[in-house]
Amino acid sequence: MIRVILILAFLLASLPEMQAQKKKPQQPNIVLIVSDDHSAPFLGSYGYPEIKTPNIDKLAAEGIRFKRAYTTAPQCVLSRAAIMTGRNTLDIQMTRFSAPLDASVTSYPELLRKGGYHTGILGRNFHLDGNRRVPETVTVLEKYALETFKNRVDYLKVSGNRDTIFQQYTEFLDQAPKGKPFFVQVGYSDPHRVFNAKNFEPDPQKISVPTEHWPDTKLMREDFAAYLGEIQRLDSDVGKVLEDLKKRGLDQNTLVVFIGDNGGALLRGKGTLYDLGIHVPLIIRHPGLIKAGQTSDALVSGIDIAPTFLSVAGLTVPEEITGISLAPAFTDPQFAGHDHIFAVRGAHGQGLPNNSADFDLGRTIFNKKYKLIYNAIWQIPYHPVDFAAQPFWLELKQKHAEGALAEPYEKLLFADRRKMFEIYDEEKDPFETNNLTGKPEVKEIEHELKSRLQEWMILNRDYLPLPIAP
Structure with a gap:
């Protein structure tokens, strides 16, 4: 009788654990x-x-x-x-x-x-x-x-x-x-x-x-x-x-x-x-x-x-x-994610640094409204990745050489040098064609984004020069 009581007591004591295991969701x-x-x-x-x-x-x-x-x-x-x-x-x-x-x-x-x-x-x-x-x-x-x-x-x-x-x-x-x-x-x-x-x-x-x-x-x-x-x-x-x-x-x-x-x-x-x-x-x-x-x-x-x-x-x-x-x-429509997103551009492919497709160094930070791009080697012009030999690009290069390409595309694709900094209003300019850097209306947000980027680069021991100079 005592043995039966002990067994029942053990089973009762184990019941919560058994129920918890049973309710454990399947991975x-x-x-x-x-x-x-x-x-x-x-x-x-x-x-x-x-x-x-x-x-x-x-x-x-x-x-x-x-x-x-x-x-x-x-x-x-x-x-x-x-x-x-x-x-x-x-x-x-x-x-x-x-x-x-x-x-x-x-x-x-x-x-x-x-x-x-x-x-x-x-x-x-x-x-x-x-x-x-x-x-x-x-x-x-x-x-x-x-x-x-x-x-x-x-x-x-x-x-x-x-x-x-x-x-x-x-x-x-x-x-x-x-x-x-x-x-x-x-x-x-x-x-x-x-x-x-x-x-x-x-x-x-x-x-x-x-x-x-x-x-x-x-x-x-x-x-x-x-x-x-x-x-x-x-x-x-x-x-x-x-x-x-x-x-x-x-x-x-x-x-x-x-x-x-x-x-x-x-x-x-x-x-x-x-x-x-x-x-x-x-x-x-x-x-x-x-x-x-x-x-x-x-x-x-x-x-x-x-x-x-x-x-x-x-x-x-x-x-x-x-x-x-x-x-x-999954359940909260108000979930906002990150306040800011960071991304980097490093070396590409296995080739030597012949152009910006092979080697470029840049950083970006953005929120839902504004985006800052920091081109550390801004002196190097844009060069496409993976399609420099494609007919459509060769035709655009020819048009550029002949002065037959429309001005907006000349500026976006064939500028001799890029700007060190680019800032875009993502709501008004989602295709990022109008660089606002240096303009009074974005002075405060540009400094804020540079400051946040500076902090992120320092904390991550970035090897690039920091975006805010002494």
């Missing part, structure tokens, strides 16, 4: 889909009318679309490093394009893995293990064991082939342990140049060209239509991933995130700190966590992805992560 799966060189607003759900992206638009309709999402750099390596760590590129010393992420810097897949997740990275090169195009670099990478991502995740494969990417994705899910949550990053090459999605291109004559800062020429239209075709092809691939999730019965407890790694290789886009260089689409869906059909006006940075994933997984966000979780935006 969601996480799928991060990354497009390459993808500027906002070039999706149907972002209001660009002549593009057909039904799968990504459906994702937005079923979740939340962030209208003001920005990467920490207009280049893939720098931007992806910040997304992967929740820390800005200066903080983690990732301003050189071909640098591997140091082993001492923790990535969020490692934290998810420790928290019980099966983790993977696949598809388009994730860019954070250095670059193997130069034999001397490969020697260093191998000598000092600098390629670390094979130790950071359970599954790591790279491919630029569309069919292979989907095969890797299904292989990852097939290998994922049953009953265990998973995280996977699915990377795509689209809409990165070279543009070759011929069967997906819209009619060049029926698309809208932002003539506020782009010349409207036949070759320009053809090139831009090819870019939009890449996005439409990407949409079909995203659709396959989403459909596979649904077929497996995983869609109801999977947080699906779609984001661009940086802006498109377009005029005043990739490689610049203008809007087209760092403003990207960001869409998040989870039927149980996010009410469908939401849009958010919050200021969002690439560093916010890591803490968002950790928080929805119920894991502790380390103090060194400087991003903020976006999870409050």
Whole structure:
């Protein structure tokens, strides 16, 4: 009898713990889909009318679309490093394009893995293990064991082939342990140049060209239509991933995130700190966590992805992560995000510094109203990233040489020297064509933004001269 009473007492004492365990929410799966060189607003759900992206638009309709999402750099390596760590590129010393992420810097897949997740990275090169195009670099990478991502995740494969990417994705899910949550990053090459999605291109004559800062020429239209075709092809691939999730019965407890790694290789886009260089689409869906059909006006940075994933997984966000979780935006329309966003421009590619495409140094800070750009090597004129040999650009250069290019485009594209500082009223001048720096009406805000940038640069041990001189 005493034994029975003791057993009952034990069971009664254990009941609260058993109930707590029973009520503990199931950790969601996480799928991060990354497009390459993808500027906002070039999706149907972002209001660009002549593009057909039904799968990504459906994702937005079923979740939340962030209208003001920005990467920490207009280049893939720098931007992806910040997304992967929740820390800005200066903080983690990732301003050189071909640098591997140091082993001492923790990535969020490692934290998810420790928290019980099966983790993977696949598809388009994730860019954070250095670059193997130069034999001397490969020697260093191998000598000092600098390629670390094979130790950071359970599954790591790279491919630029569309069919292979989907095969890797299904292989990852097939290998994922049953009953265990998973995280996977699915990377795509689209809409990165070279543009070759011929069967997906819209009619060049029926698309809208932002003539506020782009010349409207036949070759320009053809090139831009090819870019939009890449996005439409990407949409079909995203659709396959989403459909596979649904077929497996995983869609109801999977947080699906779609984001661009940086802006498109377009005029005043990739490689610049203008809007087209760092403003990207960001869409998040989870039927149980996010009410469908939401849009958010919050200021969002690439560093916010890591803490968002950790928080929805119920894991502790380390103090060194400087991003903020976006999870409050899922239920709170008033969620404001950051007061200010910072981004940097560093070295690009593996070439020597022949022009500003290869090597440029700049910083930007902005809020919802004003944006300041600091061109540290302002003497170097604008040079496009990834399309200097394209026919539309060569034609524009010829027009410039002949004096046949309209004055606004001469100023924006072919000025002999840039200004050291640029300040734009983002509400009145969203295409950033009217530099207000030095004008009385922006004197106070210019000083405020420079002061905030100065503070950020000091705290992050920036190597550039500070924007406010003695």
